[in-house]
Amino acid sequence: xxxxxxxxxxxxxxxxxxxxxxxxxxxxxxxxxxxxxxxxxxxxxxxxxxxxxxxxxxxxxxxxxxxxxxxxxxxxxxxxxxxxxxxxxxxxxxxxxxxxxxxxxxxxxxxxxxxxxxxxxxxxxxxxxxxxxxxxxxxxxxxxxxxxxxxxxxxxxxxxxxxxxxxxxxxxxxxxxxxxxxxxxxxxxxxxxxxxxxxxxxxxxxxxxxxxxxxxxxxxxxxxxxxxxxxxxxxxxxxxxxxxxxxxxxxxxxxxxxxxxxxxxxxxxxxxxxxxxxxxxxxxxxxxxxxxxxxxxxxxxxxxxxxxxxxxxxxxxxxxxxxxxxxxxxxxxxxxxxxxxxxxxxxxxxxxxxxxxxxxxxxxxxxxxxxxxxxxxxxxxxxxxxxxxxxxxxxxxxxxxxxxxxxxxxxxxxxxxxxxxxxxxxxxxxxxxxxxxxxxxxxxxxxxxxxxxxxxxxxx
Amino acid sequence: xxxxxxxxxxxxxxxxxxxxxxxxxxxxxxxxxxxxxxxxxxxxxxxxxxxxxxxxxxxxxxxxxxxxxxxxxxxxxxxxxxxxxxxxxxxxxxxxxxxxxxxxxxxxxxxxxxxxxxxxxxxxxxxxxxxxxxxxxxxxxxxxxxxxxxxxxxxxxxxxxxxxxxxxxxxxxxxxxxxxxxxxxxxxxxxxxxxxxxxxxxxxxxxxxxxxxxxxxxxxxxxxxxxxxxxxxxxxxxxxxxxxxxxxxxxxxxxxxxxxxxxxxxxxxxxxxxxxxxxxxxxxxxxxxxxxxxxxxxxxxxxxxxxxxxxxxxxxxxxxxxxxxxxxxxxxxxxxxxxxxxxxx
Numbered sequence: 177x178x179x180x181x182x183x184x185x186x187x188x189x190x191x192x193x194x195x196x197x198x199x200x201x202x203x204x205x206x207x208x209x210x211x212x213x214x215x216x217x218x219x220x221x222x223x224x225x226x227x228x229x230x231x232x233x234x235x236x237x238x239x240x241x242x243x244x245x246x247x248x249x250x251x252x253x254x255x256x257x258x259x260x261x262x263x264x265x266x267x268x269x270x271x272x273x274x275x276x277x278x279x280x281x282x283x284x285x286x287x288x289x290x291x292x293x294x295x296x297x298x299x300x301x302x303x304x305x306x307x308x309x310x311x312x313x314x315x316x317x318x319x320x321x322x323x324x325x326x327x328x329x330x331x332x333x334x335x336x337x338x339x340x341x342x343x344x345x346x347x348x349x350x351x352x353x354x355x356x357x358x359x360x361x362x363x364x365x366x367x368x369x370x371x372x373x374x375x376x377x378x379x380x381x382x383x384x385x386x387x388x389x390x391x392x393x394x395x396x397x398x399x400x401x402x403x404x405x406x407x408x409x410x411x412x413x414x415x416x417x418x419x420x421x422x423x424x425x426x427x428x429x430x431x432x433x434x435x436x437x438x439x440x441x442x443x444x445x446x447x448x449x450x451x452x453x454x455x456x457x458x459x460x461x462x463x464x465x466x467x468x469x470x471x472x473x474x475x476x477x478x479x480x481x482x483x484x485x486x487x488x489x490x491x492x493x494x495x496x497x498x499x500x501x502x503x504x505x506x507x508x509x510x511x512x513x514x515x516x517x518x519x520x521x522x523x524x525x526x527x528x529x530x531x532x533x534x535x536x537x538x539x540x541x542x543x544x545x546x547x548x549x550x551x552x553x554x555x556x557x558x559x560x561x562x563x564x565x566x567x568x569x570x571x572x573x574x575x576x577x578x579x580x581x582x583x584x585x586x587x588x589x590x591x592x593x594x595x596x597x598x599x600x601x602x603x604x605x606x607x608x609x610x611x612x613x614x615x616x617x618x619x620x621x622x623x624x625x626x627x628x629x630x631x632x633x634x635x636x
Numbered sequence: 637x638x639x640x641x642x643x644x645x646x647x648x649x650x651x652x653x654x655x656x657x658x659x660x661x662x663x664x665x666x667x668x669x670x671x672x673x674x675x676x677x678x679x680x681x682x683x684x685x686x687x688x689x690x691x692x693x694x695x696x697x698x699x700x701x702x703x704x705x706x707x708x709x710x711x712x713x714x715x716x717x718x719x720x721x722x723x724x725x726x727x728x729x730x731x732x733x734x735x736x737x738x739x740x741x742x743x744x745x746x747x748x749x750x751x752x753x754x755x756x757x758x759x760x761x762x763x764x765x766x767x768x769x770x771x772x773x774x775x776x777x778x779x780x781x782x783x784x785x786x787x788x789x790x791x792x793x794x795x796x797x798x799x800x801x802x803x804x805x806x807x808x809x810x811x812x813x814x815x816x817x818x819x820x821x822x823x824x825x826x827x828x829x830x831x832x833x834x835x836x837x838x839x840x841x842x843x844x845x846x847x848x849x850x851x852x853x854x855x856x857x858x859x860x861x862x863x864x865x866x867x868x869x870x871x872x873x874x875x876x877x878x879x880x881x882x883x884x885x886x887x888x889x890x891x892x893x894x895x896x897x898x899x900x901x902x903x904x905x906x907x908x909x910x911x912x913x914x915x916x917x918x919x920x921x922x923x924x925x926x927x928x929x930x931x932x933x934x935x936x937x938x939x940x941x942x943x944x945x946x947x948x949x950x951x952x953x954x955x956x957x958x959x960x961x962x963x964x965x966x967x968x969x970x971x972x973x974x975x976x977x978x979x980x981x
Contacts, residue, residue: 251922251923251926252926252927252930260922260923260926263922264921264922264923267922287916288922289912290912290926290929292877293872294872294873294875294877295775295866295868295870295872295873296862296866296873296878299865299866299867299868300667300668300671300866300909303663303664303667303793304664304667304909306664307662307663307664307667307793308662308663308664308665320773320774321773321774321775321870321871321872322872324774324775324777324868324870325866325867325868325870325873328777328779328867328868329867332792346774389764389772389773390764390772390773390774391772391773391774416761416764418761
């Protein structure tokens with residue numbers, strides 16, 4: 177039997193050889209240039225200055241002229257569609273801030289590396305950012321399994337790990353992970369808010385769950401179970417995001433006779449749930465978590481998946497009537513001051529991005545970081561940033577207050593319920609806030625929403 | 637590298653280079669040394685399996701997962717010293733390799749590729765099925781610290797680099813011994829013509845299974861090292877991409893060549909990082925820049941395959957012969973009759 181290694185040497189191809197040598201040489205040059213440039217990064221530390229005196233290199237990653245922060249993001253691979261819009265959107269807002277005076281005159285430099293949603297790559301990315309690039313803080317690292325590969329390291333190196341892009345409750349462990357802070361509404365709170373709505377509006381109906389079999393779905397189910405009586409729930413079906421065949425689960429949901437299906441799913445699986453239900457002639461009321469219900473993303477996926485299956489559907493027609501929640505203003509609410517600000521920034525600095533929830537997320541979380549940096553002071557140390565956030569942050573673009581305190585590192589505490597109509601999320605009812613405990617009450621938020629500052633930049 | 641003292645000498649020289657480099661370079665480079673060592677350990681086993689015994693494996697990531705989960709569970713529940721954990725992780729994966737090898741010995745070509753592919757795809761799902769033990773999607777945390785006598789300021793990544801490089805070097809020396817031993821000759825005999833090998837008295841099935849056991853053990857050790865350097869064992873780290881990357885490294889370096897395993901690992905670990913640095917320093921847009929490393933990876937693979945069908949090591953050998961003239965043939969390219977004397981040697 178012939179084996180590949182026994183292939184005879186092919187005829188020599190001098191041009192290809194030359195190309196290979198040039199490539200190797202280019203890589204070697206790249207290697208040298210990158211290793212030499214990295215050593216130039218300032219990493220000196222000195223005492224924090226609170227006066228209005230000169231700007232100093234007060235912490236690693238901070239120089240008189242810039243603040244270097246880093247992140248890990250899925251820019252390629254299965255998690256990239258949609259999520260790869262978030263970091264460029266954050267960068268666009270930082271560009272806007274930099275063009276309008278920066279943070280106390282310093283420009284924010286945002287270096288985000290691609291981890292392709294692979295925890296091993298995340299571990300390597302984060303070490304590169306901290307050990308070689310000397311970032312001041314890690315900002316908005318995306319994903320639960322990925323960021324878990326970074327948390328231990330960041331906390332042992334005492335690097336602020338702020339506003340993780342995941343709603344896992346696990347970021348709120350101030351005693352073991354004092355450097356780590358969540359930002360978005362966590363899935364337990366979200367489950368409680370969705371659950372209460374279903375309990376109130378579909379009393380007596382059969383309810384079924386469809387959820388991703390990881391902490392995202394499980395935390396969501398925990399919140400749902402806190403509110404929905406077990407007698408109402410007729411079926412609980414889970415999926416893993418590596419298996420796109422969910423026909424058995426959808427058949428089980430249909431067989432259970434559920435009138436309402438509550439789905440803690442990522443957008444791709446919300447779309448698959450909808451399409452599989454259509455195929456079986458099953459039309460329950462869908463209630464979907466914010467993560468899996470962005471109207472623009474969902475509509476695009478529905479049309480793309482249907483096309484792969486040889487059918488044509490209208491995405492906006494299919495998303496019509498889906499009940500969901502929102503912890504940021506609806507992207508279609510053009511009268512909202514935050515949407516106006518972020519649309520202006522997007523048009524100027526990230527013009528190719530779609531006006532969807534991912535881009536809004538990226539800009540809003542970047543705004544929160546700038547708020548925290550202004551609060552941390554003129555010459556902040558790393559500890560100053562933690563103190564600033566633990567002291568509480570103004571609500572900003574979020575619809576409900578942050579939970580931040582020295583004993584609580586969870587972010588946004590509430591959301592409003594809404595319905596998708598004509599491809600846009602329409603708010604229905606007030607903003608509701610709650611905590612993560614089973615007995616914690618869900619209350620109507622009575623505080624006033626903040627308006628975006630006219631300058632577009634948080635005041636110090 | 638024909639004799640044991642010479643192999644040990646080379647290993648010591650490399651060890652000294654690693655120690656000096658790890659002290660001179662920054663702590664992120666230490667981490668990269670550890671990453672390369674992990675890759676080398678796994679690729680060296682795979683390159684012997686595929687290049688020497690002629691069996692392909694598209695599921696070696698699964699063996700790394702077994703080693704990594706064994707390590708995480710032992711460190712978490714029993715708190716064993718790492719050296720003991722490493723030995724047991726190797727033993728557990730060896731057992732898994734024996735089971736897979738017994739099945740693989742009956743399969744050829746695409747069927748073997750298919751069976752190992754299935755292993756690589758299916759095994760990580762076990763972590764989802766038994767979330768109580770394996771932690772599901774979130775995985776298991778692995779606590780690993782530098783020993784106290786090095787001092788509180790000793791960088792953990794440097795210790796990780798030392799441990800990983802030491803394990804990789806010991807593995808390479810042992811594999812090199814196998815390579816030139818009767819077992820290695822039997823593997824080559826089975827690879828080239830199993831009927832002829834059987835007629836010569838080689839137990840073909842046993843040789844094939846042993847190759848799988850050795851190769852799986854190496855992957856298990858690599859998995860154990862990966863667990864302690866990343867600090868987390870999660871199914872997302874052991875996808876098909878990892879298995880393919882291991883095979884790619886073996887092919888780029890030169891199938892069946894141990895030095896080739898090193899070259900391949902260097903390419904796999906360093907090219908994406910450098911390509912990313914180049915892409916970001918030239919201010920490319922995110923959607924373009926993030927795909928540059930993937931493109932560079934592909935370009936390197938195509939160029940190596942076009943120009944050095946026998947991998948980087950094969951290419952180096954060819955360049956050497958340009959200067960020295962054709963020397964004695966090396967075992968990977970030996971004449972067919974050489975093997976017949978092996979079983980009786």
